[in-house]
Amino acid sequence: MEKTYYDPADLKKFGDVADFQPELAKKFFDYYGDVFKDGALTAREKSLIALAVAHAVQCPYCIDAYTSDSLEKGATEQQMMEAVHVTTAIRGGASLVHGVQMMNKVKKLSM
Amino acid sequence: MIKTLRSQNHSLASGQEQLRFLSNGIFGSDKLPTFREKIDTLGEFPLKPTNIEIFQVNVGYMCNQVCKHCHVDAGPDRKEIMGRETMQRCLDIMSKTNIHTLDLTGGAPEMNPDFRWFVEEAHKVGVKEVIVRSNLTIILANPKYHDLPEFFKKNGVRVVSSLPFYQPDKTDRQRGEGVFVKSIEALQMLNAVGYGKEGSGLYLDLVYNPGGAFLPGNQAELERDFKKELKNHYGIDFNSLFTITNLPISRFLDFLIRTENYEEYMEKLVNSFNPAAVKGVMCRNTISVDYDGYMYDCDFNQMLGLKVDKQAGQHINDFNLENLENRHIAISQHCYGCTAGAGSSCQGTVA
Numbered sequence: 275m276e277k278t279y280y281d282p283a284d285l286k287k288f289g290d291v292a293d294f295q296p297e298l299a300k301k302f303f304d305y306y307g308d309v310f311k312d313g314a315l316t317a318r319e320k321s322l323i324a325l326a327v328a329h330a331v332q333c334p335y336c337i338d339a340y341t342s343d344s345l346e347k348g349a350t351e352q353q354m355m356e357a358v359h360v361t362t363a364i365r366g367g368a369s370l371v372h373g374v375q376m377m378n379k380v381k382k383l384s385m
Numbered sequence: 386m387i388k389t390l391r392s393q394n395h396s397l398a399s400g401q402e403q404l405r406f407l408s409n410g411i412f413g414s415d416k417l418p419t420f421r422e423k424i425d426t427l428g429e430f431p432l433k434p435t436n437i438e439i440f441q442v443n444v445g446y447m448c449n450q451v452c453k454h455c456h457v458d459a460g461p462d463r464k465e466i467m468g469r470e471t472m473q474r475c476l477d478i479m480s481k482t483n484i485h486t487l488d489l490t491g492g493a494p495e496m497n498p499d500f501r502w503f504v505e506e507a508h509k510v511g512v513k514e515v516i517v518r519s520n521l522t523i524i525l526a527n528p529k530y531h532d533l534p535e536f537f538k539k540n541g542v543r544v545v546s547s548l549p550f551y552q553p554d555k556t557d558r559q560r561g562e563g564v565f566v567k568s569i570e571a572l573q574m575l576n577a578v579g580y581g582k583e584g585s586g587l588y589l590d591l592v593y594n595p596g597g598a599f600l601p602g603n604q605a606e607l608e609r610d611f612k613k614e615l616k617n618h619y620g621i622d623f624n625s626l627f628t629i630t631n632l633p634i635s636r637f638l639d640f641l642i643r644t645e646n647y648e649e650y651m652e653k654l655v656n657s658f659n660p661a662a663v664k665g666v667m668c669r670n671t672i673s674v675d676y677d678g679y680m681y682d683c684d685f686n687q688m689l690g691l692k693v694d695k696q697a698g699q700h701i702n703d704f705n706l707e708n709l710e711n712r713h714i715a716i717s718q719h720c721y722g723c724t725a726g727a728g729s730s731c732q733g734t735v736a
Contacts, residue, residue: 318606346601347603348603
């Protein structure tokens with residue numbers, strides 16, 4: 275086993291996952307490619323969403339890739355940081371909203 | 386203000402040293418294919434010109450700015466400058482050939498004392514279009530330049546201006562503190578005499594280049610952003626936005642090496658190689674001339690000291706159109722910059 279779990283060089287090897295299962299990998303990469311094309315959302319908007327999701331799932335490869343991609347697509351640094359704050363708001367909010375569950379239980383148990 | 390590589394006695398101030406670096410390392414070790422190998426597989430080696438239509442003349446490396454990415458390594462301490470005799474020789478050639486465009490670059494081309502004379506004479510000999518690549522701030526740098534917008538208008542010059550971003554911070558980081566504000570003022574002065582206004586016939590184009598080790602985005606999309614932001618915030622109009630890829634030479638190469646971005650950036654350029662862009666690279670219809678009258682396949686080759694093929698005649702005194710149109714274009718690994726993605730030229734994307 276490697277001494278570290280993440281190596282930046284592994285990002286470039288992403289396509290190599292096809293070596294062990296080409297058919298499913300092809301389906302995934304075809305789908306992946308289509309998802310990020312201009313559609314109802316622009317490719318830049320999708321890149322910013324991907325950047326936000328990358329922070330939510332805490333994928334260092336994805337943060338690396340979509341930081342570059344967002345810059346290349348002309349996103350500003352402010353837009354990129356706002357995307358990260360959206361992640362933070364949702365993640366923080368997701369914890370906090372469970373506080374209602376806690377409060378419900380407290381109220382049920384309390385006299 | 387940062388120092389030019391030349392004034393730092395930096396090894397990369399030498400074109401030969403840059404070429405040596407670009408040919409070794411990841412290219413020398415076969416980790417990445419050389420540009421020659423890449424175009425050879427497409428049957429495009431040797432790269433040949435089409436018709437020569439543009440004379441891109443560098444009238445001097447002197448500049449009032451020292452931008453971080455400058456491939457010319459221009460700055461206030463650079464004294465190389467084109468004299469009137471060499472300009473006259475360029476005019477003679479243009480008057481006798483079908484080369485229809487004179488594209489003036491620098492440094493800040495306006496700082497050459499014979500710049501205005503050159504522009505006026507070009508029209509007299511029937512040059513169809515004169516382009517000036519202006520850094521904008523020169524218009525405000527000294528009272529003697531304040532009337533440049535009027536001069537450009539009077540002579541129907543097409544103004545192509547560098548403005549790396551529509552926000553101050555990114556522009557100033559790349560081009561120097563305060564450059565954005567001065568650039569905006571200069572653009573407003575150009576607008577005031579009619580540049581960039583619909584129906585005026587006075588063309589004002591902007592140039593975007595990435596503020597670091599990444600490729601430029603979609604040209605049409607960025608043009609929409611620039612037009613919206615510059616109009617809303619500063620009331621500025623312009624015609625087109627050209628996106629240009631940062632080529633790995635001179636100060637940008639130094640930046641890539643210092644920040645350990647070199648290998649990753651070159652891999653990105655190689656992986657983004659677009660065969661369609663090879664057909665439209667600017668070296669195929671352009672000849673670049675330096676302050677001393679030597680000829681190059683492009684402005685980047687000029688900075689690397691890669692003159693045109695010896696057999697074609699390397700100086701404008703030996704100008705021979707037929708020989709030049711049959712020459713082999715000199716290439717190296719930096720050419721990946723012009724063929725990545727949608728391609729890159731002085732007129733923006735090519736594919």
